[in-house]
Amino acid sequence: MKKSVVKFFQFVAIFSLLFLAACSGSAIDSSSGSDDSGKESEVDSKDPVKLGFILSLTGNFASMGTPVKEGIELYFEENPEIDGRKIELFFEDDAGDPQAALRKYEQLTLNQGVHIVGGGTVGSIALALRDKVDTDKKVPLINVVGSTDVLSWEKKSDYAWRTSFSAWQYASISGKYTAEAVGKNAVIIASDYVAGHEIVTDFIPSFEEGGGKVKEIIWAPLGTSDFSSYLTQIDNAKPEAVFMFIPGADGSRLVKQYQEFGLQDKYTLVEGGSLLNAPFNVKAVGNAVVGGKMITNYFPELKNEVNEKFVKSYQAKFNKIPDNYVVNGYDTGNLIAQVVGEAGSLDGEKVVSVLKEGLTLDSPRGPIEMNPDTHTLNQNMYVIEGKEANGEISFELIKTYENIEMPKENVGYKKY
Secondary structure (H helix, E strand, O other), X not given: OOHHHHHHHHHHHHHHHHHHHHHHHOOXXXXXOEOOOOOEOXXXXXXXXXXXXXXXXXXXXXXXXXXXXXXXXXXXXXXXXXXXXXXXXXXXXXXXXXHHHHHHHHHHHHHOOOOEEEEOOOHHHHHHHHHHHHHHOOOOEEEOOOOOHHHOOOOOEOOEEEOOOOHHHHHHHHHHHHHHHHOOEEEEEEEOOHHHHHHHHHHHHHHHHOOOEEEEEEEEOOOOOOOHHHHXXXXXXXXXXXXXXXXXXXXXXXXHHHHHOOOOOOOEEEEOOOOOOOHHHHHHHHHHHEOOEEEEOOOOOOOOHHHHHHHHHHHHHHOOOOOHHHHHXXXXXXXXHHHHHHHOOOOHHHHHHHHOOOEEEEEOOEEEEEEOOOXXXXXXXXXXXXXXXXXXXXXXXXXXXXEEOOOOOOOOOOOO
């Protein structure tokens, strides 16, 4: 054989060995994003964190979904990286429709490859997304608003966690406070959907334990524009207190008509859905909120260093006052940043394992703690009252109920 041919085959052999060695030395498990030592791979450590949010940005619940979006945007504007990774945000509008939310979920997970999903502006959507992520067991869900109790009980999932509040947290404190400080008899008016029924179910036992008696329950369909017949029922019942849970634009219409019917000064309005002090509501109804009591997990006048900085930053960016929905979004960003940072990974199982250990956050709403038993935050609940001075509307803190932790299991109340 000629020497030139021998040298050619020697060159091919050497090149092949070098190529195989290079391939074996650079092999990466893309499914886990880590090497054999369990450390995050160099390639994965440079991947951006892709976050997808499915919110109600149009329709009746846009007044809740839009401020959540603003809070998320503000947090990641202030914190553009997580553990050295850039952030990519994707927002989709479900328009208040659970089926639309599921389609958006598929788009975000399959087409955009998001690592964490946020959503659930209302309970029905929160439950639909919960079932999907629980089946897939790949992408964790951070529920940003939906208050349904079953997310912490029968429907609790390792892949679904809540940064807002539960119906039990709001309604049980509402019932307790109403009996303690407002009156012993009440009429309830609530939206006729999942969250409304849960709020009423949780309000009544707490109210009755304090010696209260419910005179009447009024159910208003979603999208009600004329509450006159319901207001007549309230006036005929002559209660000491009226407890309402009518979220979104429906609630604004009720509060305004409540004043127009002359009920504002006759029966104390207690609101259990963080509506009264919401900027969109105050803009819509003005001094109709004066004298009304509200139970909330946040209000912008809270005196703490984190909140004072947060309010200034939000006003500078959006030129308005934040509400509790904005804080839900802001804290969702904070939670995600902490969890991904502690996990050191974008892998769903690793993110979930950090959440299951529990963690605390410094929030504008005060100290909050993710409860690994309920997948819901332990947090303060505040009673505030609408005030007017020199034509300006403000809200005054009346009482603080500290570190409210919902029960670990279904308390078995009679359902309404």
